[in-house]
Amino acid sequence: MRVALFPGDGIGPEVIAEAVRVLEVVCGDAIEYDIGLVGGTAYKQTGHPLPPETLEVARAADAILFGAVGDPDCDNLERALRPEQAILGLRKHLELFANLRPATLFKELADASTLRPEVAAQIDLMIIRESNGDVYFGEKGMRKTATGRREGYDIMSYNEDEVARIARVGFETARARRGKLCSVDKANVLETSQLWRDVVIEISAEFPDIELSHMYVDNAAMQLVRNPGQFDTIVTGNMFGDILSDQASMCAGSIGMLPSATLNASKQGLYEPIHGSAPDIAGTGKANPLATILSAAMMLRYSLGMAAEADRIERAVAKALENGARTADLGGKLSTSQMGDAVLAAL
Numbered sequence: 363m364r365v366a367l368f369p370g371d372g373i374g375p376e377v378i379a380e381a382v383r384v385l386e387v388v389c390g391d392a393i394e395y396d397i398g399l400v401g402g403t404a405y406k407q408t409g410h411p412l413p414p415e416t417l418e419v420a421r422a423a424d425a426i427l428f429g430a431v432g433d434p435d436c437d438n439l440e441r442a443l444r445p446e447q448a449i450l451g452l453r454k455h456l457e458l459f460a461n462l463r464p465a466t467l468f469k470e471l472a473d474a475s476t477l478r479p480e481v482a483a484q485i486d487l488m489i490i491r492e493s494n495g496d497v498y499f500g501e502k503g504m505r506k507t508a509t510g511r512r513e514g515y516d517i518m519s520y521n522e523d524e525v526a527r528i529a530r531v532g533f534e535t536a537r538a539r540r541g542k543l544c545s546v547d548k549a550n551v552l553e554t555s556q557l558w559r560d561v562v563i564e565i566s567a568e569f570p571d572i573e574l575s576h577m578y579v580d581n582a583a584m585q586l587v588r589n590p591g592q593f594d595t596i597v598t599g600n601m602f603g604d605i606l607s608d609q610a611s612m613c614a615g616s617i618g619m620l621p622s623a624t625l626n627a628s629k630q631g632l633y634e635p636i637h638g639s640a641p642d643i644a645g646t647g648k649a650n651p652l653a654t655i656l657s658a659a660m661m662l663r664y665s666l667g668m669a670a671e672a673d674r675i676e677r678a679v680a681k682a683l684e685n686g687a688r689t690a691d692l693g694g695k696l697s698t699s700q701m702g703d704a705v706l707a708a709l
């Protein structure tokens with residue numbers, strides 16, 4: 363198997379290093395690694411956040427393990443050159459349209475959630491976020507109004523095929539879980555969302571065994587902190603999914619815990635922690651590597667056909683937590699590499 367490693371910016375390289383240590387123990391030489399530059403790091407060395415060589419490495423790989431991108435030094439660059447374009451470009455070029463973001467609370471972390479432990483303990487949900495369309499990829503720009511005032515704009519749209527393919531991923535995911543799918547939109551205000559809802563309902567005819575519900579995004583945000591246990595699988599658009607998945611992560615204890623997978627139709631996938639590059643703690647050894655280690659487990663399961671190895675990694679993470687291993691975000695004192703050591707010891 364070929365895995366592309368794109369560590370990226372900020373804490374990205376630190377957390378990727380721990381995931382690779384774990385993969386080497388679990389998979390040995392079943393995996394070969396190709397390293398590529400992305401983000402601000404790539405921009406500084408090559409002039410582009412997603413250089414052509416990196417894209418080539420990505421295309422040739424069975425899966426991509428991605429750290430994080432984002433660098434305050436690059437905030438004033440034109441948008442096409444900013445670090446974020448690396449992840450957006452990979453999603454788009456490889457047609458990685460289905461972003462799977464599980465939020466489950468390890469029982470050992472019930473106290474780390476900002477929710478009351480008995481509420482947090484209920485969280486076991488999967489957000490299926492569309493990641494190839496929506497306002498992220500619509501026409502955008504800066505212009506002047508008739509009276510010469512500056513105006514920014516970003517066009518939001520979804521066509522029915524884009525909605526249908528992510529809706530099917532939502533229904534299939536729900537089928538493999540507890541059979542409940544909640545589609546989140548803003549159909550009371552947005553035409554994009556009205557089409558979304560209409561198409562999700564049409565596709566539901568193919569999945570009569572799945573219990574489908576609809577929720578407006580504002581209500582969903584509220585329900586996620588009120589009673590997260592009501593959700594099984596959520597399917598939503600790119601922007602709503604971006605926001606709700608950060609929210610769900612904090613309910614589950616820490617944003618440092620949650621992995622993600624972004625798949626295309628041939629199940630090639632990009633795997634990344636849902637947290638960002640955290641420039642404020644980069645280089646301090648404070649980053650929690652577990653989201654990335656758990657992303658590596660998802661990679662084994664979804665793209666590399668190594669489910670047993672994925673289980674081993676997930677059990678080792680649970681065991682390390684059970685043994686009291688905690689990084690700063692979880693209220694502990696372990697450094698990034700000490701947390702890696704704790705997982706290796708559990709393995």
Ligand code: IPM
Pocket residue numbers: 431432446449450604636
């Ligand atoms: C995420 C991130 C990205 C997104 C950024 C870095 C472009 O927030 O993966 O959730 O908005 O999709």
Ligand code: MG
Pocket residue numbers: 604605608
């Ligand atoms: Mg995000």
